[in-house]
Amino acid sequence: MLYVVLVFLVVAFFLYVLLGGADFGAGIVELFSSKDNQKPIKKTVYEVMGPVWEANHIWIIIMIVILWIGFPATYHVVVVYLHIPLTLVLLGITMRGAAFIFRHYDAVKGEASQKLYDNLFRISCLITPIFLGMTFGALVTGDISLLEDNPDLGFYDAYVHPWLQLFPILIGCFYATLCTFLASVFLIGEASDEQRGMYIRKGKVAVIAVVLVGMLVLVTGFVERRDFVLDFIVNAFAVGSVILSAILLYPLWRAIRFGRVNRCRFFAGFQVALILFAAAITHFPEVIATTSGKLNFMENIAPDSVMNVLGISLIIGGLLIIPGFLHLLKSFHMIKMAEEKK
Numbered sequence: 001m002l003y004v005v006l007v008f009l010v011v012a013f014f015l016y017v018l019l020g021g022a023d024f025g026a027g028i029v030e031l032f033s034s035k036d037n038q039k040p041i042k043k044t045v046y047e048v049m050g051p052v053w054e055a056n057h058i059w060i061i062i063m064i065v066i067l068w069i070g071f072p073a074t075y076h077v078v079v080v081y082l083h084i085p086l087t088l089v090l091l092g093i094t095m096r097g098a099a100f101i102f103r104h105y106d107a108v109k110g111e112a113s114q115k116l117y118d119n120l121f122r123i124s125c126l127i128t129p130i131f132l133g134m135t136f137g138a139l140v141t142g143d144i145s146l147l148e149d150n151p152d153l154g155f156y157d158a159y160v161h162p163w164l165q166l167f168p169i170l171i172g173c174f175y176a177t178l179c180t181f182l183a184s185v186f187l188i189g190e191a192s193d194e195q196r197g198m199y200i201r202k203g204k205v206a207v208i209a210v211v212l213v214g215m216l217v218l219v220t221g222f223v224e225r226r227d228f229v230l231d232f233i234v235n236a237f238a239v240g241s242v243i244l245s246a247i248l249l250y251p252l253w254r255a256i257r258f259g260r261v262n263r264c265r266f267f268a269g270f271q272v273a274l275i276l277f278a279a280a281i282t283h284f285p286e287v288i289a290t291t292s293g294k295l296n297f298m299e300n301i302a303p304d305s306v307m308n309v310l311g312i313s314l315i316i317g318g319l320l321i322i323p324g325f326l327h328l329l330k331s332f333h334m335i336k337m338a339e340e341k342k
Helices: 002-031 035-052 055-070 072-081 083-105 111-141 155-159 166-188 196-223 227-232 236-247 249-257 261-281 304-331
Strands: 288-290 293-295
Touching: 002 035, 002 055, 002 111, 002 166, 002 261, 002 304, 035 166, 055 072, 055 304, 072 083, 072 111, 072 288, 072 293, 083 111, 111 166, 111 288, 166 196, 166 249, 166 261, 196 227, 196 249, 236 249, 236 261, 249 261
Parallel strands: none
Antiparallel strands: 288 293
């Protein structure tokens, strides 16, 4: 059952990064657009996100439950030493959801309140993926000091220093850029004929931004001699995944240029999967780096009896949730495999 649990964890992680990331990216696209473009983007974003605006968070809930029950040692390190950025993530998710609803269903709909809701939605869509990326950056940077090994550690060194550094911040910016890239590409297929050109331009800009910020992350990690980057660049699987992702930029660019909806989404999703695989394979199963050494993800896991119950529960839940989720997307015409806008 361990492998069943791991499959659900990986799938939930990928779907949250892909679908939840696209939701965050929609707000970022809106934030960095001109005032003339913000109004039609706001309308498109609502039409796309309205039916499923909170459904994607089911994947992060599944991840938390799996880590909490099946991998308590990893869960302990994450929620204790990174509770500040994770709390900010939760606040951002809450603020984004509340603002998204109130800016469409506010009974008053005054100009001042609408401006407030718009700003809250856009800013929370930006800061939430940044703090999510910073959390991951802190886990691989190697600056987490465990209190059991350093009992005299101060609050700042224990709970702030690991994530409030240049390298984790850049990883946070990279994830926010990746979210913008996903949203720009996905929205090409949701826009009207008049607006599609705008999203195609934004998609091109987002591709360039992802490449530049990604290169900045690698250069910074190399200069700072971060083990994650140093091991990344000599890992054949990680480098191969990044090279393949880079090769796919050409067909993606052509698909964006000609507004090929399905091809855009396929290449964008596949590239994100390759990037995630490259990041995960670098140190797996030693996914958390501390000042005392790397922590093995597969050690100190739950007993077999617990894993069996967890695996069976996930299988039953998956048989109920996944078809329902797909039906939800199909019902609101968000699955368009048979359509190709030109």
